[in-house]
Amino acid sequence: MMSEYLLEMRGITKDFSGVKALDGIDLRVRPGECVGLCGENGAGKSTMMKVLSAVYPYGTWGGTILWEGRELRCASIRESEDVGIVIIHQELMLIPQLSVAENIFLGREPRALGGLIDFDRMIIEASKLLAGLRMGHINVAMPVSNYAGGEQQLIEIAKALSKNARLLILDEPTSSLTKSETAILLRLVQDLKARGTACVYISHKLEEIEEIADTVTVIRDGRYIGDAPMRDMTTGDIIRMMVGRDMSNLFPREEHPIGEVVFEAIGITCLDPENRERRRVDNVSFSLRKGEILGVAGLVGAGRTEMVSALFGAYRGPHSGEVRLDGKRISVRTPQEAVRQGLCMVPEDRKAHGIVPGLGVGYNITLSVLGDFTTAGLIDENREFSVIGEAIRRLRIKTASPVLPISNLSGGNQQKAVISKMLEPRPRVLILDEPTRGVDVGAKYEIYRLMFALVRDGMSIIMVSSELPEVMGISDRVLVIGEGELRGDFINDDTLTQERILTAAITPTRRAA
Amino acid sequence: MTETTSIAPGPDAIAAAQGERRRTLKLEHFKGAFARYKILALVVAIAIIWALFTELTQGDFLTARNLSNLLRQMAINGMVASGMVFVIISGEIDLSVGSLLGLTGGLAAIFDVTYHLPLFVNIPLVMLLGALVGAFNGYWVAFLRVPSFIVTLAGFLAFRGVVLGLTGGVTIAPVSSALIAVSQSYLPDVAGYALGVLVFAALAVSALRSRTKRAEYGLPVPPLGVDLGKLAVAAVVIAGFFAILDAYRGVPLPVLIVLVLLGLFTVMARRTVFGRRIYAVGGNLEATRLSGVNVQVVKLLVFMLMGAMAALAGIATTARLAAGSPSAGTGQELDAIAACIIGGTSMRGGAGTVFGALIGALIIATLDNGMSMLGVDTFWQMIVKGLILLLAVWLDVATSTRR
Ligand SMILES: Nc1ncnc2c1ncn2[C@@H]1O[C@H](COP(=O)(O)OP(=O)(O)OP(=O)(O)O)[C@@H](O)[C@H]1O
Numbered sequence: 001m002m003s004e005y006l007l008e009m010r011g012i013t014k015d016f017s018g019v020k021a022l023d024g025i026d027l028r029v030r031p032g033e034c035v036g037l038c039g040e041n042g043a044g045k046s047t048m049m050k051v052l053s054a055v056y057p058y059g060t061w062g063g064t065i066l067w068e069g070r071e072l073r074c075a076s077i078r079e080s081e082d083v084g085i086v087i088i089h090q091e092l093m094l095i096p097q098l099s100v101a102e103n104i105f106l107g108r109e110p111r112a113l114g115g116l117i118d119f120d121r122m123i124i125e126a127s128k129l130l131a132g133l134r135m136g137h138i139n140v141a142m143p144v145s146n147y148a149g150g151e152q153q154l155i156e157i158a159k160a161l162s163k164n165a166r167l168l169i170l171d172e173p174t175s176s177l178t179k180s181e182t183a184i185l186l187r188l189v190q191d192l193k194a195r196g197t198a199c200v201y202i203s204h205k206l207e208e209i210e211e212i213a214d215t216v217t218v219i220r221d222g223r224y225i226g227d228a229p230m231r232d233m234t235t236g237d238i239i240r241m242m243v244g245r246d247m248s249n250l251f252p253r254e255e256h257p258i259g260e261v262v263f264e265a266i267g268i269t270c271l272d273p274e275n276r277e278r279r280r281v282d283n284v285s286f287s288l289r290k291g292e293i294l295g296v297a298g299l300v301g302a303g304r305t306e307m308v309s310a311l312f313g314a315y316r317g318p319h320s321g322e323v324r325l326d327g328k329r330i331s332v333r334t335p336q337e338a339v340r341q342g343l344c345m346v347p348e349d350r351k352a353h354g355i356v357p358g359l360g361v362g363y364n365i366t367l368s369v370l371g372d373f374t375t376a377g378l379i380d381e382n383r384e385f386s387v388i389g390e391a392i393r394r395l396r397i398k399t400a401s402p403v404l405p406i407s408n409l410s411g412g413n414q415q416k417a418v419i420s421k422m423l424e425p426r427p428r429v430l431i432l433d434e435p436t437r438g439v440d441v442g443a444k445y446e447i448y449r450l451m452f453a454l455v456r457d458g459m460s461i462i463m464v465s466s467e468l469p470e471v472m473g474i475s476d477r478v479l480v481i482g483e484g485e486l487r488g489d490f491i492n493d494d495t496l497t498q499e500r501i502l503t504a505a506i507t508p509t510r511r512a513a
Numbered sequence: 514m515t516e517t518t519s520i521a522p523g524p525d526a527i528a529a530a531q532g533e534r535r536r537t538l539k540l541e542h543f544k545g546a547f548a549r550y551k552i553l554a555l556v557v558a559i560a561i562i563w564a565l566f567t568e569l570t571q572g573d574f575l576t577a578r579n580l581s582n583l584l585r586q587m588a589i590n591g592m593v594a595s596g597m598v599f600v601i602i603s604g605e606i607d608l609s610v611g612s613l614l615g616l617t618g619g620l621a622a623i624f625d626v627t628y629h630l631p632l633f634v635n636i637p638l639v640m641l642l643g644a645l646v647g648a649f650n651g652y653w654v655a656f657l658r659v660p661s662f663i664v665t666l667a668g669f670l671a672f673r674g675v676v677l678g679l680t681g682g683v684t685i686a687p688v689s690s691a692l693i694a695v696s697q698s699y700l701p702d703v704a705g706y707a708l709g710v711l712v713f714a715a716l717a718v719s720a721l722r723s724r725t726k727r728a729e730y731g732l733p734v735p736p737l738g739v740d741l742g743k744l745a746v747a748a749v750v751i752a753g754f755f756a757i758l759d760a761y762r763g764v765p766l767p768v769l770i771v772l773v774l775l776g777l778f779t780v781m782a783r784r785t786v787f788g789r790r791i792y793a794v795g796g797n798l799e800a801t802r803l804s805g806v807n808v809q810v811v812k813l814l815v816f817m818l819m820g821a822m823a824a825l826a827g828i829a830t831t832a833r834l835a836a837g838s839p840s841a842g843t844g845q846e847l848d849a850i851a852a853c854i855i856g857g858t859s860m861r862g863g864a865g866t867v868f869g870a871l872i873g874a875l876i877i878a879t880l881d882n883g884m885s886m887l888g889v890d891t892f893w894q895m896i897v898k899g900l901i902l903l904l905a906v907w908l909d910v911a912t913s914t915r916r
């Protein structure tokens with residue numbers, strides 16, 4: 001009996017040492033169809049896909065997977081790839097030093113006589129593959145590290161396709177992509193659908209789901225909520241299914257008093273460590289008031305992350321400029337100095353710069369304030385854990401226990417823990433670099449609410465974000481950075497539009513504002 | 514795990530599938546259990562090796578005298594390993610400790626023989642010098658960013674050169690009886706038993722404390738019986754330990770030092786800011802730095818601690834040999850690293866315990882001692898130790914639940 005479905009997952013269960021992560025989830029995919037998989041942070045989306053792609057091999061979970069009507073029991077990722085299931089993980093897995101072609105054919109390099117790698121053929125085939133995916137501009141002989149995060153993501157997809165994928169799993173593929181890169185990626189997925197490749201698409205950006213998915217499956221807390229054709233649904237419906245209630249307003253903007261200037265950055269300039277001629281940040285100056293939320297917009301690669309790293313003493317490379325707090329010049333040569341003077345930063349790259357994977361969630365949260373808990377040199381764990389417990393409750397971090405290694409948390413919950421960590425020193429100025437990356441709608445809402453609570457208590461916030469609606473939804477003022485220059489400084493009122501921000505971002509200035 | 518409702522294939526297929534799943538689960542379960550109780554597994558391994566050697570030596574291995582000797586042999590490696598374990602946890606390596614041990618041991622001998630420094634000056638002075646040399650290593654690693662492998666490889670060569678230069682390549686003897694006593698004295702029975710009771714009390718208190726903690730943090734608390742059982746086993750082991758040592762001459766001073774280090778360093782690792790930061794630095798250096806931690810200082814201090822431990826081991830070696838030998842400590846760095854690794858310290862950094870490292874040192878000492886008693890050729894001893902190291906790491910990799 002041939003099934004209508006390419007893939008059917010039935011009643012999937014999975015537990016991690018007694019804690020249920022998946023509790024009877026169903027997922028069906030027709031040939032050539034794109035299924036959007038939606039759910040809050042920690043709902044079990046990534047886990048579900050790891051079950052499907054045999055990252056968790058057969059036998060370590062319950063339920064059944066049917067592939068073209070026949071039961072599938074893969075013991076390894078290799079086996080699942082052999083039937084045509086290919087997963088692109090939440091974190092990039094390319095090897096930066098190898099060339100694009102080498103990455104694409106890693107482990108399956110074409111061989112010439114005598115077993116040596118046939119580089120010519122490899123390069124030709126890789127170029128053909130990329131050309132077919134409208135990525136002909138990429139030079140496959142160049143090291144992957146020459147390409148930005150977005151292009152790397154596309155290369156990752158090309159790599160997946162070269163394995164003859166019949167079902168492609170994309171787990172939050174666009175969380176580090178720019179708008180235009182996202183558009184390319186979505187078009188690519190459309191092309192694939194047209195060619196008959198099915199896909200499962202996970203994203204917290206519901207407008208992408210709306211654009212690309214034929215069917216939507218929603219899960220919540222490890223349980224199956226339902227599925228429906230996308231044309232019968234609105235994003236509002238999806239959100240309701242995800243969080244179990246209506247959410248009319250995604251940006252809980254609140255009035256709050258704004259005080260005097262507390263923080264000033266003057267003439268921040270960062271040079272590229274490899275090429276000192278190039279200025280990654282070019283003479284940027286701005287000020288920040290007490291209780292103000294300052295959004296920093298701009299295209300990816302414009303130098304926003306470099307600029308805020310320099311403010312925090314974390315920029316690795318030659319840089320200059322002056323930072324003032326309360327009108328007094330302060331020295332921020334290291335993050336340690338910055339934290340001590342009331343400046344904290346939540347970095348952009350969670351995996352590389354945010355978490356210490358082997359440590360428990362709690363120990364991650366208290367990492368920068370451990371000294372506060374000591375009596376006679378020993379850490380008072382009672383006090384430490386009461387603080388941890390409070391932090392976990394405040395941001396509703398979903399974890400089985402405070403001592404669970406943070407690497408076991410879902411992406412969004414890791415992000416919340418990293419934010420908690422940088423709130424512990426009670427900074428006066430908080431820098432958030434892409435704070436809601438990989439965070440679900442409900443949790444985003446909570447993070448925004450938290451931000452408003454913080455500024456009402458007198459904190460000031462600098463928020464770098466690539467999501468214009470977010471920048472415009474909650475900032476009091478918006479800085480626009482383009483090619484390392486400050487290209488706009490706008491009060492966020494009714495006259496500010498996305499167009500004005502985008503135009504400013506691409507319009508060079510002669511003189512820093 | 515719930516079984517799911519019927520599926521397309523027939524009942525036989527389902528039964529087969531479920532059987533298969535159960536088997537895989539069992540294996541996974543076993544792997545998890547092994548990873549969790551690794552230290553326990555190591556203790557069992559020691560018991561098996563001891564039984565084997567006892568059998569092969571017709572009981573000579575398991576005499577109070579031999580076990581006392583074995584522990585004394587282990588003590589020096591134990592001192593080095595308890596410093597090394599923090600170096601490895603912080604994501605670095607120290608290849609210079611063998612040479613540093615030789616250097617500090619030589620200095621201790623010179624201070625004693627030539628300058629007649631009293632012990633209470635000599636020991637702190639040598640340990641301070643060891644810490645300073647460690648600081649030198651640490652400075653190169655942490656502040657000048659030369660990989661520790663290279664820095665300490667240079668030290669491995671250079672420190673040995675310094676010893677040879679200082680001593681002119683000859684043994685420095687005779688050292689004073691006070692210094693010899695560091696290695697040769699014993700803690701008499703009453704004090705030994707009191708120590709045993711103390712250790713047990715500490716264990717019992719920490720076990721109970723951890724129960725209440727676990728309950729507080731919402732973690733599953735093992736049934737009281739399990740913990741009491743564990744404590745009972747610990748009581749037997751501790752009582753046996755001190756009874757055997759007392760049956761010979763008492764607790765050897767070097768062994769006592771190692772026990773004190775175990776206590777101190779375990780508390781340091783878990784309950785002090787410095788200790789906790791060592792794990793964070795090894796787990797993700799960049800994230801720790803961005804959290805406002807001065808990671809360079811943490812690394813510097815770790816190397817200083819290592820230097821002080823190497824010096825302590827140097828003093829103990831000179832005391833044991835009753836002379837300052839310019840070749841003392843040759844190859845010691847490898848034994849210490851092996852002890853850490855066998856005891857479950859991760860080479861990637863971020864994980865490991867002092868207790869594990871000492872268990873590793875005990876296994877190595879057991880192999881040395883037992884095989885020597887059996888008259889096994891040195892070359893075989895080396896081969897066996899190499900294989901055991903490989904086996905230990907492979908077991909660790911094969912059973913680690915993390916991918
Ligand atoms: N190895 C593990 N050990 C323990 N718990 C785990 C492990 N892996 C995942 N979990 C738990 O399983 C749940 C589901 O996690 P999963 O990563 O699938 O969520 P997600 O839906 O992908 O979330 P996000 O949108 O944040 O990426 C989480 O609560 C997580 O803490």
Ligand SMILES: [Mg+2]
Pocket residue numbers: 045046047090171410411
């Ligand atoms: Mg996920």
